[in-house]
Amino acid sequence: MKKYALCILGGILTGAAFLSNNLFWLCFLAPSLLAYVLFSEERLSFMPSFLFGFFFFGINSSFLSSLDIDYISNPAASFVLPFLAWLLACLMEGFFIGLLGLLFLLLKRKTAPVFYPLLFSALYIFYEFIIGSEKNALGYSWGRLSVALSGHPVLIQTASLFGSLFVSFIIIYFASSLALYFLTKIKFHLIIALTLVFLNIIAGAVLSGVEYDGQVIKASAVQTGMGSEEKWGLTEEESINDVIKYADEADSSLIVYPEAGLPFVLNNTTYDDRLMDYSNKSGKALLVGSLYEKDSSTYTALYLFDSDKKYTYFKRHLVPFGEYVPGYNIAHRLFPTLLDNLYFTGALTPGLDSKPLNSKNLSLGCIVCFDSIFPSYTRETVSKGSNVLCISTNDSWFSGNAGEVHLKHSILRSVETGRYAIRSASTGISAIIDDKGHVLSRLERGKYGIITEKIKLITRTTPYVFWGDYPILIICFLFISLSLFKKIKS
Numbered sequence: 001m002k003k004y005a006l007c008i009l010g011g012i013l014t015g016a017a018f019l020s021n022n023l024f025w026l027c028f029l030a031p032s033l034l035a036y037v038l039f040s041e042e043r044l045s046f047m048p049s050f051l052f053g054f055f056f057f058g059i060n061s062s063f064l065s066s067l068d069i070d071y072i073s074n075p076a077a078s079f080v081l082p083f084l085a086w087l088l089a090c091l092m093e094g095f096f097i098g099l100l101g102l103l104f105l106l107l108k109r110k111t112a113p114v115f116y117p118l119l120f121s122a123l124y125i126f127y128e129f130i131i132g133s134e135k136n137a138l139g140y141s142w143g144r145l146s147v148a149l150s151g152h153p154v155l156i157q158t159a160s161l162f163g164s165l166f167v168s169f170i171i172i173y174f175a176s177s178l179a180l181y182f183l184t185k186i187k188f189h190l191i192i193a194l195t196l197v198f199l200n201i202i203a204g205a206v207l208s209g210v211e212y213d214g215q216v217i218k219a220s221a222v223q224t225g226m227g228s229e230e231k232w233g234l235t236e237e238e239s240i241n242d243v244i245k246y247a248d249e250a251d252s253s254l255i256v257y258p259e260a261g262l263p264f265v266l267n268n269t270t271y272d273d274r275l276m277d278y279s280n281k282s283g284k285a286l287l288v289g290s291l292y293e294k295d296s297s298t299y300t301a302l303y304l305f306d307s308d309k310k311y312t313y314f315k316r317h318l319v320p321f322g323e324y325v326p327g328y329n330i331a332h333r334l335f336p337t338l339l340d341n342l343y344f345t346g347a348l349t350p351g352l353d354s355k356p357l358n359s360k361n362l363s364l365g366c367i368v369c370f371d372s373i374f375p376s377y378t379r380e381t382v383s384k385g386s387n388v389l390c391i392s393t394n395d396s397w398f399s400g401n402a403g404e405v406h407l408k409h410s411i412l413r414s415v416e417t418g419r420y421a422i423r424s425a426s427t428g429i430s431a432i433i434d435d436k437g438h439v440l441s442r443l444e445r446g447k448y449g450i451i452t453e454k455i456k457l458i459t460r461t462t463p464y465v466f467w468g469d470y471p472i473l474i475i476c477f478l479f480i481s482l483s484l485f486k487k488i489k490s
Helices: 002-016 031-040 047-060 062-066 075-110 111-133 147-150 162-184 188-208 226-230 236-249 271-282 329-334 335-345 370-375 375-381 401-417 463-465 469-490
Strands: 215-225 254-256 283-294 295-306 309-314 357-359 362-368 388-393 420-426 430-433 439-443 449-458
Touching: 002 031, 002 047, 031 047, 031 075, 031 111, 031 162, 031 463, 047 062, 047 075, 062 075, 075 111, 075 469, 111 162, 111 188, 111 469, 147 162, 147 401, 162 188, 162 469, 215 430, 215 439, 236 271, 254 388, 254 420, 271 283, 271 295, 283 362, 295 357, 295 362, 309 357, 309 362, 357 420, 362 370, 362 375, 370 375, 370 388, 375 388, 375 401, 375 439, 375 463, 388 401, 388 449, 401 420, 401 430, 401 439, 401 463, 430 449, 439 449
Parallel strands: 215 254, 215 420, 254 283, 362 388, 388 420
Antiparallel strands: 215 449, 283 295, 295 309, 357 362, 420 430, 430 439
């Protein structure tokens, strides 16, 4: 029972590291409890790692239980389904971390204790890569360890070199080395881990001081302060009038609006002509969130109106069970009443590429909501020429820490790609972030307002944009191979 208690405590404290910028240090220490249990475990056991993962994501993703779906006709379902969504996420992440622990226990039989930290850290990074992959239909990188450090940009600057997985490796390697020290008093790995942390800070300070040239423009992020139900209560004419009102108030040449700020299919109306006319007369570029229909498919879209031109971007990664149901056709045959009457009657269609929206001097890397937790989308759009990131989201469905953690992902995306980011969230948190991850302006949750800052349109690409996660994944593969080879050879 003691080992289970240690894993539960480790999971809770690791999850707590994401709740406040002042608790970031917990992610360096808390995972050591799981590592300590696994390093000392003799049997193949799934449960310790499962319990760690379950409680880690139980805290980290507690916002899921606050999902606001009062529009569902069945009151019981609107209460039960958010809880089930939270429980499903906890069980899924617990299952995958349980498999990680089981694999480590299997492989550690073939390696010496001195290699435990390298083996465990390498496996953990592969876990973060797989569970956070955009190719994974249930991909969910909300708990990537590096996210917990985003409130302190100097600690994440090396993500511009090797990505956020590299930062996660430093964290989990330190925790693993600490566990080995308490178990065996071996100091070798702990000294290396402390050195890595120190060098990461030094590199962060150096990289933070490097400035890159780019054309300077003024950009704004709009925060309407309206939740989904209030937004849906407006007529189309009222919604369009609000967009123009916000544009009149913004003293900038680029204005970014929240996801689905216009809650109707814009391309099926004449209002897009009105927005085009406004942009042409005012000289302001408007990036507006709405829906788009084509060939019987519906997309969550961003429309760029810039003078006499209009461009569209479609959201790439839809939210499972929110914007589509995985295996919907099969599920509908089994539970037609539930899906039709209680929860879900259809699905949106995902976009297929992250090509930037180019107009005049602008090359907008568009990111919609859930897209922003996947590094590959921002890396792809910057590799294709984006000179600024525009992140449009709607976090009004949730309370709790959802907006703060979601913002931390946006900070990481800015550092990884070396781009300023304009983040517009309907009810918060909206922010303008520089290419080093510093938040220049922000609007807290529940507020209405417009924030405006001078930003740089940077064209230089970071090493991470060039080579992605390949360096850290290759290194982790070599660590696993080295750990196993040494034992077999001896």
